[in-house]
Amino acid sequence: AQSVTQPDARVTVSEGASLQLRCKYSSSVTPYLFWYVQYPRQGLQLLLKYYSGDPVVQGVNGFEAEFSKSNSSFHLRKASVHWSDSAVYFCAVSIYYAQGLTFGLGTRVSVFP
Amino acid sequence: EAAVTQSPRNKVTVTGGNVTLSCRQTNSHNYMYWYRQDTGHGLRLIHYSYGAGNLQIGDVPDGYKATRTTQEDFFLLLELASPSQTSLYFCASSDAWGQSSYEQYFGPGTRLTVL
Secondary structure, rough: OEEEEOOOEEEEEEOOOOEEEEOOEEEOOOOOEEEEEEEOOOEEEEEEEEEOOOEEEEEEHOOOEEEEEEOOEEEEOOOOOHHHHHHEEEEEEEEOOOOEEEOOOOEEEEEOO | OOOEEEOEEEEEOOOOOOOEEEEOOOOOEEEEEEEEEOOOOEEEEEEEEEOOOEEEEEEOOOOEEEEEEEEEEEEEOOOOOOHOEEEEEEEEEEEEOHHHHHHEEEEOOEEEEEE
16 A cells, blocks of 8 residues: 655745655555645645656745655655745645545644745 | 535534535546544545445545435435544546546635544
């Protein structure tokens, strides 16, 4: 069975600083990989996804992620955060067709002015 | 834009109570999912469905039933609610074909409290 580890439960950054959120997965095969964001009192929104090809994928709102097969990782980055980026970020994987996603526990990001 | 709606948004019931959570998607997606979100556990899959009349068991199905009445509507049933089922419940949908079947669209969630 696959699993996802997000080692940082909370991250605090200053507005304008860069952000990196870590995600490592365990899977018997290379999974499909996703980052979702959950704003307060809202559902999850897809930030970006990786299926194959270029290991660096671009998402919405200036986010990007880099896949590393050798490290079994899919880290999320943003060059300059805004206060509106304060949210909970989830890494998720899927290896089985239409059988649901396996999520990490999430990282809560707080951006301070 | 794809849309998944859930009702009610908040629900309080008592132990042993009967609760139905509703989900409707207007994405024309075949697949629908129910997850629960709990601190320390992230999101966990309860049940999912490939289409009307179909039901598949997820990772944490105990204490839950589900029914898919149409392509659009998926219901989660708690027939004897327990405090351990206090949680935030999310519904999601995904397309049927190729890589799009892995990408899920989520509703806003239903917060259920069992006293």
